[in-house]
Amino acid sequence: DAGVIQSPRHEVTEMGQEVTLRCKPISGHDYLFWYRQTMMRGLELLIYFNNNVPIDDSGMPEDRFSAKMPNASFSTLKIQPSEPRDSAVYFCASRSGGINTEAFFGQGTRLTVV
Amino acid sequence: GENVEQHPSTLSVQEGDSAVIKCTYSDSASNYFPWYKQELGKGPQLIIDIRSNVGEKKDQRIAVTLNKTAKHFSLHITETQPEDSAVYFCAAIPTDSWGKLQFGAGTQVVVTP
Numbered sequence: 537d538a539g540v541i542q543s544p545r546h547e548v549t550e551m552g553q554e555v556t557l558r559c560k561p562i563s564g565h566d567y568l569f570w571y572r573q574t575m576m577r578g579l580e581l582l583i584y585f586n587n588n589v590p591i592d593d594s595g596m597p598e599d600r601f602s603a604k605m606p607n608a609s610f611s612t613l614k615i616q617p618s619e620p621r622d623s624a625v626y627f628c629a630s631r632s633g634g635i636n637t638e639a640f641f642g643q644g645t646r647l648t649v650v
Numbered sequence: 651g652e653n654v655e656q657h658p659s660t661l662s663v664q665e666g667d668s669a670v671i672k673c674t675y676s677d678s679a680s681n682y683f684p685w686y687k688q689e690l691g692k693g694p695q696l697i698i699d700i701r702s703n704v705g706e707k708k709d710q711r712i713a714v715t716l717n718k719t720a721k722h723f724s725l726h727i728t729e730t731q732p733e734d735s736a737v738y739f740c741a742a743i744p745t746d747s748w749g750k751l752q753f754g755a756g757t758q759v760v761v762t763p
Contacts, residue, residue, distance in 0.1 A: 540693075567749060569751055578753070578754075578755045578756050579694070579739060579753045579756065581750070581751065581752045581753075584750065584751070586748060586749075591748050591750075592748070592750060627693050627694075629693070629694075629751070631749075631751075636681075636682040636699070636701060636743070636749075637749075638684070638696040638699075639696070639751050641692075641693025641694050641695065642693055643693055644693055
């Protein structure tokens, strides 16, 4: 397996524009996590899914953020409209169904909103 | 929910010395404690984990200890090498949390030659 695949790797956009980040989890994994990493706030959990169903979205900062998982092999994180303070590295991770199993992270998407 | 605190935020050690990172957690139902290492430009990667029925686990130069009574666990790196330089994250996962993986604030470890 190629691991967790995120796209794009880098995204530069203007304030007010819509941004969509994509993630392909490892095949067979039941859980998918979206994180945001900044120097100030560290690695924040935004939302996570189990079997394509959102379980906890309490980390989503505002209504401008939304996440979907239409099927087991694809998830998106959308920011609309984007703001400069959304600039960060966004990671997607997946793991299999057991609670005590390793989570595998993608390479991340570095988002810059100007 | 679970609240994990991690110390120190930065740690500078001389090559060959040991490094220790400590985490405390709040939820007594937590029973799984993984440690992740993040190298520059990459996503975090699991390096070791421990479950609540074990007090200590070792893997070559890395060891983790768990004190459930005091609700703290620690990562120990012995004979540090330059490639150990990275950010390290701890997490504590309760059995009833659906496996919610939420990390501590991270520790930047710098190993100087």
